[in-house]
Each structure stands twice: as structure tokens, then as C-alpha cells.
Amino acid sequence: MDNYVTGVSERSQHISNLKYEGYINQKCTAPIIDLFNNEVISCSISERPTMxxxxxxxxxxxxxxxxxxxxxxxxxxxxxxxxxxxxYQLREFGIIQSMSRKGNCLDNACAECFFGTLKSESFYTSKFKDIDELKIAIEDYIRYYNTRRISLRFNGLSPVEYRLKSYQGRN
Structure with a gap:
């Protein structure tokens, strides 16, 4: 993924991963992250990994x-x-698929980093009574992560603020 990360433009390169861990009550979380500004553009949560x-x-x-x-x-x-x-879905929407090399977790480091941040900032001490409560907590965290959580990489801006500022720079 190194070839892609440098000079990434908005909505041009994304990363996804699926995490199935005990810290979220053995539930499965799958986000898609825009590598331009680390904004989580979509996420799905389920009891187990399914199509x-x-x-x-x-x-x-x-x-x-x-x-x-x-x-x-x-x-x-x-x-x-x-x-x-x-x-098939990727081809239908004109999306180019890229996959990590076999046995190389570093290729997917951006997604792994998001999961680490999610765990450390929200879920180490939390317990959820059901998947609906978990979904609400993850959706709330993603809203916070995208709109209010600052990043040194983006000079103290949140992912959304960075994207909006980049729009202003183009106009």
C-alpha cells in the first residue's frame, strides 16, 4: 500500500479490514477508511463476518x-x-481492488491503527448488553473520530476539517 499512500487525493484510495474480537463482545466490525484524511466513510457491525x-x-x-x-x-x-x-461489486462501481501481500499485516497498517485507536479510546473498559448498544457506541465514536478528534498529521484538524480545508485550498 506504500505506493498508494503517498500523494493520495481525496476519495481516491481507501482501506478496509474486518475485525472480530472480544473487546467488542465477539462482534465483527468492518470500516472503510479514506486514506486522504483517515475519515471513516462507512462501517458495518455484525454478530459474525458475513457477506x-x-x-x-x-x-x-x-x-x-x-x-x-x-x-x-x-x-x-x-x-x-x-x-x-x-x-463483482467493486467492478460494477469502478473500484480497483488491492490486497495485502500474503502474511504481511503491515500492508493494512492504516486499518489496524484505526482499530487500535477505537479500542484504546472507547472500548477497553466498556461492556455492551447487546449488538444494538454496541452499534450505537461505534457510530458515536466514528462521528467523534471524523469530526472532533484532532490529528497531528493534519496540523490539529479532524479528518472532516482537513477535507473541508483542502476544498478551500482548491477554490
Whole structure:
């Protein structure tokens, strides 16, 4: 993914991963992150990894992409990303698929970093009674992460503030 990260323009390169861990009550979370500003553009949460979950996260992301941009979507080599339906959906929406090298977690470091931040800032001490409560907590965190959580990489701006400032710089 190093080839992609340098000089990334908005909505041109994204990264996805699926996490199934105990810190979120053995639930599965799948975000898609814009590498331009680390904004989470879509996320889906499920009891377990399923194709409907992956389809949901894709449809949410597709709704936010500009037509004809042909962005790259990078992921690991998980079964869901190798599934024919997933690959078909990407082709239908003009998205270029990129996958990590086998056994190389560093290729997906941006997504892993998001999960680490999510865990450390929100979920180490939290328990959720059901998946609905968990979904609300993750959606609230993503809203905070995108709009209020500052990043040194973006000179103290949140991902959304950085994106909006980049628009101003173009006009």
C-alpha cells in the first residue's frame, strides 16, 4: 500500500479490514477508511463476518463516492475480500481492488491503527448488553473520530476539517 499512500487525493484510495474480537463482545466490525484524511466513510457491525455485512459496508461507501473516480480499495486477503460477489461489486462501481501481500499485516497498517485507536479510546473498559448498544457506541465514536478528534498529521484538524480545508485550498 506504500505506493498508494503517498500523494493520495481525496476519495481516491481507501482501506478496509474486518475485525472480530472480544473487546467488542465477539462482534465483527468492518470500516472503510479514506486514506486522504483517515475519515471513516462507512462501517458495518455484525454478530459474525458475513457477506451481507460486507455488502452493507460497500453500499454505504458507494453512496459517498463520486461517479467515475475509480478509487482503489485495499484490504487484506480475508475470505470476504476474495469472494466473487465482493469482487463483482467493486467492478460494477469502478473500484480497483488491492490486497495485502500474503502474511504481511503491515500492508493494512492504516486499518489496524484505526482499530487500535477505537479500542484504546472507547472500548477497553466498556461492556455492551447487546449488538444494538454496541452499534450505537461505534457510530458515536466514528462521528467523534471524523469530526472532533484532532490529528497531528493534519496540523490539529479532524479528518472532516482537513477535507473541508483542502476544498478551500482548491477554490
Amino acid at each position: 451481507p455485512m460486507i455488502d452493507d459496508v460497500l453500499m454505504k461507501a458507494f453512496a459517498r463516492l463520486d461517479a467515475g473516480t475509480n478509487p482503489v480499495l485495499h484490504s487484506d486477503q480475508g475470505w470476504q475480500y476474495r469472494h466473487r460477489w465482493y469482487q
